[in-house]
Amino acid sequence: MTIEDLDEYVRNRPLADKLIETQRKLEEATRRRDYYMDLADSREIHKWWLEYDWSVSEYQLDLVSEKLGIPFDIDQLIHITEELYFHPNDHIDIIRTLAAHTGILRQEEQDRPLPAPFPPPFPPHQSSPP
Numbered sequence: 001m002t003i004e005d006l007d008e009y010v011r012n013r014p015l016a017d018k019l020i021e022t023q024r025k026l027e028e029a030t031r032r033r034d035y036y037m038d039l040a041d042s043r044e045i046h047k048w049w050l051e052y053d054w055s056v057s058e059y060q061l062d063l064v065s066e067k068l069g070i071p072f073d074i075d076q077l078i079h080i081t082e083e084l085y086f087h088p089n090d091h092i093d094i095i096r097t098l099a100a101h102t103g104i105l106r107q108e109e110q111d112r113p114l115p116a117p118f119p120p121p122f123p124p125h126q127s128s129p130p
Contacts, residue, residue, distance in 0.1 A: 064077075
């Protein structure tokens with residue numbers, strides 16, 4: 001090694017340090033990019049799965065329409081499902097039927113009579129004073 005080699009090394013040292021730092025930043029950026037791409041992919045897959053999981057075939061809706069004798073579409077099914085979901089206490093008979101159909105209720109639970117409905121918590125609204 002000569003003095004010239006040592007001088008050249010000293011002159012280029014900041015450049016070498018900067019190259020190492022730039023490579024480190026590139027690796028970090030690559031790791032972050034990969035993380036966010038994986039996250040985006042997993043969210044896209046999750047979104048697709050939710051859409052698929054809650055999808056109903058046209059064939060099933062056609063069968064329901066045929067059995068009911070009236071047209072029945074996905075919007076009506078969504079409305080009914082939301083009604084059951086948001087107001088389950090108003091539909092105990094339907095929930096009992098579905099629970100029996102899906103095997104959630106045992107036979108002795110299916111045969112138990114339904115309780116009397118609860119009175120409304122507040123008197124019904126009257127449009128005119130009594």
